[in-house]
Amino acid sequence: MIESIKRVDARWWGIALLVLLTLAALALGYLASAALFPTPKIGIIHIDQIIYSSQRPYYTLPLNYAAEHDDIAAVVLLIDSPGGSAVTSEELFYRISQLRQLKPVVATVNSMAASGSYYAAVASNYIYSKPAALIGSIGVVSGSPSQAPPSEDVLTTGPFKGSGSSVVDWVRGMESIKEAFVTNVYDQRIYTLENMHDPSRADLLPDKDHLATGQAWIATVAYDIGLIDGLGSDLDAIQKAASLAGVRNYEVIDLTGLTVYDDPTFFTSLENAPPDWLNFAGLSSFADESEGETEASPWSSYLYLYLPPAE
Amino acid sequence: MKKIYYLIFPAAALLLVFLARSLYYYSGFYSPPDVPTSQPERVQALSEPLGEPLASVEGLTPTILVDTSHANRFDEEELSVLFGRIAAAGGRVVYHGFDDDLRQQLRSTGTFIVIANDGDFDASDMLAIDEFVRKGGRLLLIGEPTRLDDVNDLNSLAGQYGIIYQEDYIYNLVENDGSYLNVILRDFAASDLTAGLDEIVFQGAHSLRVAEGALVMGDENTYSSLREQPGDVTAVALTTNGQVLALPDLTFLTGPYNTFADNDLFIDNIVRFLLGAERSFDLLDFPYFFSSASADLVYNDTDLLDATFEDSVRLRQALTDIGVQSLLTSAIDPGRPLIYVSLYDDKATAAFSALKAGGITTGTSDLTIEDIGDFSRPDSALFYLHRTDDGVYQLYILADSQESIADGITILLEGRLSECLLSPTTALCRSAMLATPTPTPFDDFFPDEVTPTPTASG
Numbered sequence: 001m002i003e004s005i006k007r008v009d010a011r012w013w014g015i016a017l018l019v020l021l022t023l024a025a026l027a028l029g030y031l032a033s034a035a036l037f038p039t040p041k042i043g044i045i046h047i048d049q050i051i052y053s054s055q056r057p058y059y060t061l062p063l064n065y066a067a068e069h070d071d072i073a074a075v076v077l078l079i080d081s082p083g084g085s086a087v088t089s090e091e092l093f094y095r096i097s098q099l100r101q102l103k104p105v106v107a108t109v110n111s112m113a114a115s116g117s118y119y120a121a122v123a124s125n126y127i128y129s130k131p132a133a134l135i136g137s138i139g140v141v142s143g144s145p146s147q148a149p150p151s152e153d154v155l156t157t158g159p160f161k162g163s164g165s166s167v168v169d170w171v172r173g174m175e176s177i178k179e180a181f182v183t184n185v186y187d188q189r190i191y192t193l194e195n196m197h198d199p200s201r202a203d204l205l206p207d208k209d210h211l212a213t214g215q216a217w218i219a220t221v222a223y224d225i226g227l228i229d230g231l232g233s234d235l236d237a238i239q240k241a242a243s244l245a246g247v248r249n250y251e252v253i254d255l256t257g258l259t260v261y262d263d264p265t266f267f268t269s270l271e272n273a274p275p276d277w278l279n280f281a282g283l284s285s286f287a288d289e290s291e292g293e294t295e296a297s298p299w300s301s302y303l304y305l306y307l308p309p310a311e
Numbered sequence: 312m313k314k315i316y317y318l319i320f321p322a323a324a325l326l327l328v329f330l331a332r333s334l335y336y337y338s339g340f341y342s343p344p345d346v347p348t349s350q351p352e353r354v355q356a357l358s359e360p361l362g363e364p365l366a367s368v369e370g371l372t373p374t375i376l377v378d379t380s381h382a383n384r385f386d387e388e389e390l391s392v393l394f395g396r397i398a399a400a401g402g403r404v405v406y407h408g409f410d411d412d413l414r415q416q417l418r419s420t421g422t423f424i425v426i427a428n429d430g431d432f433d434a435s436d437m438l439a440i441d442e443f444v445r446k447g448g449r450l451l452l453i454g455e456p457t458r459l460d461d462v463n464d465l466n467s468l469a470g471q472y473g474i475i476y477q478e479d480y481i482y483n484l485v486e487n488d489g490s491y492l493n494v495i496l497r498d499f500a501a502s503d504l505t506a507g508l509d510e511i512v513f514q515g516a517h518s519l520r521v522a523e524g525a526l527v528m529g530d531e532n533t534y535s536s537l538r539e540q541p542g543d544v545t546a547v548a549l550t551t552n553g554q555v556l557a558l559p560d561l562t563f564l565t566g567p568y569n570t571f572a573d574n575d576l577f578i579d580n581i582v583r584f585l586l587g588a589e590r591s592f593d594l595l596d597f598p599y600f601f602s603s604a605s606a607d608l609v610y611n612d613t614d615l616l617d618a619t620f621e622d623s624v625r626l627r628q629a630l631t632d633i634g635v636q637s638l639l640t641s642a643i644d645p646g647r648p649l650i651y652v653s654l655y656d657d658k659a660t661a662a663f664s665a666l667k668a669g670g671i672t673t674g675t676s677d678l679t680i681e682d683i684g685d686f687s688r689p690d691s692a693l694f695y696l697h698r699t700d701d702g703v704y705q706l707y708i709l710a711d712s713q714e715s716i717a718d719g720i721t722i723l724l725e726g727r728l729s730e731c732l733l734s735p736t737t738a739l740c741r742s743a744m745l746a747t748p749t750p751t752p753f754d755d756f757f758p759d760e761v762t763p764t765p766t767a768s769g
Contacts, residue, residue: 018320025321029328037332074341097346104341125344168567172489187347196344209484212491246339 040073040247042238043255046267047077047092048274050305051084051116056091062255063095067102073250074103074241077124078234080110080274081117082306086140086177089116089304093184096123104244108237109133109228110274114216116304118227119181122188125196125244127228128237135222137306138185139214140178145170177302182212193226201226216306373403373602375585376420380409381430384458385561390426392569396582414439415726419599419633421588422449427561431464441471447590449554451581454517455561456480462517472555474548475520477537481513481544481559485532488512488571495572496546498528504549504556504580512571516546516560524550556584592704593735594696594728598629600704605636607649612657613641618713619652622720626650629724646699650706652716655688662707665697669736673709683733692719694728694738718742 045062049055066072077096083089099105100123107113107121109129114137121127129135145163156162165173186208193202204226222228230236242250257266266272375397379387387394387406394404407416407423413436417423423443432440444450452469454462454476462476469476482491492515499505504526511527518535519525529544548557558564558581563574592600608627610616616623616639627637630650643651643661651662655673658666666672670681671693678693679685692710699705708723710716722728722740731740 018316021317021321022324025324026328029325030332032325033329033332037329037336040336100346101343103343123346166567168489171493175490191345191347212484245341247337249336 038071040242040245040250041071041253042241042245042247042250043072043075043253044238045075045077046080046254046256046274047117047120048080048110049084051081051088051092053085053088053301056088058256058260059088059092060095061259063092063099065255065259067099072103072253072255073247074245075099075105075255076234076237076241077105077107077121078110079107079113079117079121081114082112083115083117083119083137083304086116086181086302086304089119092116092120093123096120100125104241106237106241106244108232108234109135109219110234112216112306114306115139119185119304121228122185122192125192126230126237126240128230128232128234128240129219129222129228130233131218131220131231133219134216134306135219135227136211137214137216138182138211139304140174140181140302141305141307142170142174142302174302178212181304182208186211189226192229197229373401373586374405374420375402375422375424376405376407376416378407378423378425378428380407380411380413381425381428381432381464383425384427384429384455389561389565392566393564393578393582396578397585400582400586402582402586414442417443417448418592418596420448421590422451422585424451424453424585425465425468426453427455427458428464428468429459431467437468437471440468443590444472444551444554446592447554447588449556449584449588449590450551451556451558451585453558453561453564455515456517456559457515458561469555469557473522473524473550474555474557476557476559477518477520477535479518479535479537481516481518481529481533481535481546483529483533486530490514493571494529494533494546496527496529496533498530500526500528502526502549502553504547504577504584506580507576508573508580510572511574511577512563512568513546513560514562514568514571516563519545519548519557519559521545521548521550521557524548526556554588556581591698592696594694594706594732594738595735597696597706597723597728598633598635600696600706601630601633601635601648603635603648603703605638605648606630607640607644607647608637609640609643609649609651609653611641611643611651611653611659615652615654615657615713615716619717619720622717623652625724626652626720646701646703648703648705650708652708652720654713654716655693655709655711658709662709665705665707666695666709669695669697671695671737678739680733680737680739683737686739690715690742692716692722692740692742694719694723694740696736698736715742718745721745 043062043066045059045066047059049058051059066075096105104126105124107124107127109121109127110133111130112134113121113127113129114134118136118138144167145165154162160166164170186205189205190202193199193205204224206225217225217227219228219231223231230240238252242248254264254267258264260266397404405416405420407413417439420443423440440450450472452465452474454465456479459465462478465476480492481494483494484491486495487493488495494513494516495510496513497510499508518529518537525545525547526549527545527547529542529546531542533542533544535544546559549555550557562568563571564578569575569578608623608630610623623639627639630637643649643659645661653659653662655678658673672679673688676689677685677687688711690711692708692715695707697705697707708716708719710719719740722731722744727744728738728740730744732738
């Protein structure tokens with residue numbers, strides 16, 4: 001009898017121990033899987049300013065964060081910019097291309113993805129836009145370098161030391177940069193359309209000479225000629241990014257707010273909303289505010305910038 | 312219970328959690344697409360500027376008038392290439408300023424240049440230019456789309472000669488010289504202006520509209536910014552019997568753009584055009600119809616020369632002022648440029664022939680001018696400008712008395728011949744004219760009236 005009771009007790013003790021071990025395994029699994037499979041996040045990065053060289057960290061900090069954190073499963077670029085500095089736009093293009101190697105990047109255009117900001121957009125996997133946005137304006141603008149007259153106050157060792165370049169070479173340099181810009185945009189779009197979307201849409205893309213006119217197209221037209229991939233909202237872009245990354249039940253995190261302002265909710269305030277470029281007539285004054293300006297040559301750098309029609 | 316269960320159940324639970332979480336959050340994997348890398352070699356290499364400096368040209372007619380009084384959008388220093396060529400060819404550049412009399416300046420001018428004017432020409436100026444062109448003067452119009460807000464003022468003049476500047480710029484995205492605005496042009500109509508040209512390059516140019524006279528045209532890839540269809544772009548035009556040349560661009564005339572392609576050769580051809588005017592003159596153009604190095608001042612009566620010696624000196628000074636050396640003689644050389652001064656009754660046979668060619672015959676107390684009428688001789692001085700078959704100009708001044716000769720020369724040198732002009736080559740001036748003051752250009756605007764005295768109250 002006593003032996004029988006002992007066997008039953010041992011069995012129950014065994015079951016109890018098994019339950020305890022299983023529960024412990026579940027708890028351990030929960031903790032371990034949270035580390036191994038963190039809650040995926042869609043990171044939002046804002047490209048919503050004139051792209052000043054001096055503000056490069058505004059763009060590179062969130063891009064770096066997205067690349068370095070595995071929980072960022074995909075990135076959505078909220079683009080609303082007329083472009084700006086050529087070199088910073090090129091930096092954005094190359095960084096986004098690198099990020100695309102790690103995780104999907106989807107761009108969504110609010111009112112404008114023009115010139116340098118469109119350059120950034122073409123590095124992404126997919127481009128959405130609002131139908132009334134402006135897309136394109138692929139090209140370069142620049143002032144003409146002034147020839148510094150001989151001076152008794154400032155001594156230079158060569159005729160172009162004071163101005164950087166002859167006017168002719170400056171113009172030719174600008175044309176060379178434009179060629180690189182147009183070629184990169186064309187190659188990216190052709191590859192994206194042929195390999196990542198419906199290949200038949202690749203035939204829609206205009207030739208490089210047409211792209212090089214510097215025209216800004218309304219997004220509906222831009223879609224028809226293959227410059228963007230879809231018309232839709234920011235939410236569409238987020239869902240597309242999640243789909244490309246293969247994630248669901250994800251969180252959305254504002255990487256620009258987090259890394260630049262240390263506040264992921266920074267952009268939820270209306271006070272911090274970007275300007276409406278379509279109604280912003282002061283873009284031309286950017287030339288006067290651009291970096292590296294001198295009295296002799298107010299536009300001393302090349303710009304990938306949309307210039308609005310004169311009033 | 313088997314011991315293995317203590318391993319299987321927890322392990323299964325562990326896996327279940329992992330599986331559940333991964334299925335909860337993930338539905339697939341991201342396979343990154345390739346990123347096309349930049350291929351710098353695919354960026355078109357740009358050629359060096361084309362062209363090389365060319366020798367200067369020989370000049371024909373020296374004076375070229377350049378307008379600076381109509382808000383012209385250029386600096387004189389910019390045109391050192393063009394003006395240097397003109398100077399090297401023996402030409403002389405004179406500027407028309409705001410206070411200058413255009414009609415008077417055009418009298419000594421072979422070619423008038425108007426560059427990117429942003430101010431319009433008034434009716435008086437337009438008439439003077441039209442008269443200048445009708446006399447064979449040449450007109451060069453230059454547009455510049457990068458400097459003109461509109462082409463209305465330029466067209467106010469160009470339109471008179473069948474040329475309309477379009478408010479546009481031309482460009483070529485397919486083939487250009489470093490920039491889409493640097494348009495290469497190879498389609499030339501046959502002309503001295505296009506002789507020897509293979510290609511020229513404009514840096515930001517208008518297109519032109521002309522019914523005829525298109526000289527340089529764009530190709531099938533040359534667009535006007537006004538139209539989205541290529542072709543039919545005229546860049547340079549020559550109209551009005553080859554006297555009015557319209558250029559669409561100023562920049563190609565300036566350094567270093569003059570060295571591009573055949574621009575230098577084109578500039579040489581333009582300089583030949585500028586210096587090649589063969590214009591006619593009338594009496595009012597005195598003394599500019601004397602364009603040779605020297606002219607004769609002929610007095611066949613020493614008493615008359617003695618009595619009007621001071622006037623003869625003033626005549627010689629007028630010639631000297633324009634670079635013409637005067638040679639005082641007493642006989643007419645029919646083939647020489649000259650000023651002949653004589654009393655009616657003493658005129659030489661050669662003078663008689665010249666006057667007869669002009670339809671002028673003199674009687675004892677009157678003179679007859681063919682197709683105009685009969686006039687009394689006393690107290691008058693006759694001026695007749697004779698052009699020989701060789702194109703040499705001879706001015707005949709005749710009067711009834713030494714006093715009338717002196718008065719006539721005074722009227723001539725004061726530039727008042729227009730007050731007694733009977734035809735472009737004939738004037739009959741009464742001595743009484745000198746008693747009246749010279750009318751001023753403002754007489755029409757300020758008729759005789761009492762000007763109110765300003766008061767302190769304003």
